Amino acid sequence: MVVCGDDGLARRLAGELREVYRERVTLVVPVDRSRPPEVGRRPGRALGLLGRVPVARNPRLPGAEPADPHLRVVEAAEPDEEALTSAGVAGAAALALVYEDDEANVRAALVARRLNPRLRLVIRLYNRKLGQHLEGLLDQAAIIAEPGLDLRELDASTTVLSDADTAAPALAASAVAGTSKIVQADGLLLRAVERTPPGRGEVADSGLCTLALLSATTGDPAGAEGSELSGARGPQLLPDDRAVAAATGRGTVALEAVAHIGPAGSTGRLAGAAFPVASLFSRRLRWSLAAITAAVGALAVASWITTGDHPVHAAYITLLDLFAINEPAVGESPERKTLQILAGFTGLLLLPVLVAAALEALGAFRTATALRRPPRRASGHVVLLGLGKIGARVLPRLRELEIPVVCVESDPEARGIELARRLRVPVVLGDVTEEGVLEAARVSRAHALLALTSADITNLEAALYARAVRPDLRVVMRLYEDDFATAVYRTLRAAHPGALTRSRSVTHLAAPAFASAMMGRQVLGAIPVERRVLLFAALEVAGHPQLEGRTIAESFRPGAWRVIALDTSAPEDRRPDLSATPEETRLPEAGLVWDLHPGYVLTAQDRVVVAATRRGLAELLGRRLPGPADPGPRSRTV
Structure with missing residues (x-):
């Protein structure tokens, strides 16, 4: 098995293959350019192999005894053809490309498929659409390279996975007590x-x-x-x-x-119509329009009864009087004159209502393109910190469960900002470590805090501040370092025994x-x-x-x-x-x-x-x- 990556997922994956499946693993890691070459150093130490993957010493160094003969570490600047060949991809059973860069994974997958058409490929991609097309392309490339190759029989197909999609259902379920834990695979x-x-x-x-x-x-x-x-x-x-x-x-x-349920990221019933009438016009304006419409209808009926004209002609005359574009009813019956005067007054009332409707509609369209603010009386919601790669996947899961959410994000250009705008989820733009940001998210009345930023210290600081505001708040933190996560959990548990604290690792x-x-x-x-x-x-x-x-x-x-x-x-x-x-x-x-x-x-x-x-x-x-x-x-x- 060959694993290529530049973060914690690669290290945990290599450990998983060795510890659980007892496979021989070659781990391809980036070259550490900040470290001078030292005799007897262990390749991969600069990455901090905290996943406890046993690392073999460099066999080329004199006197170096391998710590684990079934795990080999190869350092390469990028996963090019030379690096994949050195890792033994041509004779490997499977290759996992788990770089954080989608482009690097796709480029390496194309090279690996050419080197070994029978290779099982597992690719980490955040882009779902690209992953669907890439699976078919690489499988077709394997068949073209070996016309008689049966991918199903050899199990040499391509699998595209996302660590964010894999972990998002569990993270969303962890934030709410009593909700279901969810596993989703498309349909x-x-x-x-x-x-x-x-x-x-x-x-x-x-x-x-x-x-x-x-x-x-x-x-x-x-x-x-x-x-x-x-x-x-x-x-x-x-x-x-x-x-x-x-x-x-x-x-x-x-x-x-x-x-x-629908595909991930779909808004479901939360989206509804793009701009329903209720969101365009206020309740008072809708009642005003209904009253004027009823008055116009009553005038049309009265004109039809008093004049004996056809109903359509009577409605047409009433509208002309309403907009003051009809001839004065001089010389006509008193009933007709009275109806014309009443229609004129109704037209005067209609003009400000139409202006108000136009202004409210314009304001609704402008508001729809902006981020919503948390309601003043919001309570029982989940405060989601971070709308990056992980937060953007967790947000639609929470909304599919019909859980109210208030998001906090410091980057206006984050991945999940547009998704939050489309789902009409309130967002607070600001650094969570600054005073007043969590208060704006109504954390004092929240049900749970879900801290999913990429920085462990930021997640910890937000959790500590939220606990100071509300000691019994449910807290779920995304923490990367194992020892740090254990120490944080035990400390928070001892300080707040009545509250629920959980730490979750996406790579785990x-x-x-x-x-x-x-x-x-x-x-x-x-x-x-x-x-x-x-x-x-x-x-x-x-x-x-x-x-x-x-x-x-x-x-x-x-x-x-x-x-x-x-x-x-x-x-x-x-x-x-x-x-x-x-x-x-x-x-x-x-x-x-x-x-x-x-x-x-x-x-x-x-x-x-x-x-x-x-x-x-x-x-x-x-x-x-x-x-x-x-x-x-x-x-x-x-």
């Missing part, structure tokens, strides 16, 4: 909801199945430790019925429902999905359960002795994997990754069966959706796990 939506322990005499509702037993014995969804980086004992994943029945007083994570949430995609299976998503992760993947039963020929009940291995759905569509009609574009999306019930009979026997033609731990999925994929005679690396990647 497929899985919901896992945290349930509190049932009271005495109550029966626990496990939904479709129980995914995990929480370590918490109270209403704290984060358990005894809110950070996945801490070393406390974790929850029990994929328990059997006996373990669930015996675990009294413990909360559970249950698979509650499967439903379809995204690395399992990238690693599993490199193993040749498309992972539908991941759900964090306290400090651990559950993966959802679609697998063909053929070739898996743990599933083929077994019933649903027999295939279940507690703590490792569980079959939760069966794809009933014909093999030729199946989508490779169970994803769908909006045009071809169908309801899950049309192809997937979630309420499975325990006695159903899985055949080689079936495809199933499994919930598995990372080690359980590795075993399903036929990977060797470390045992007593095969110890793993000395350090563990969290």
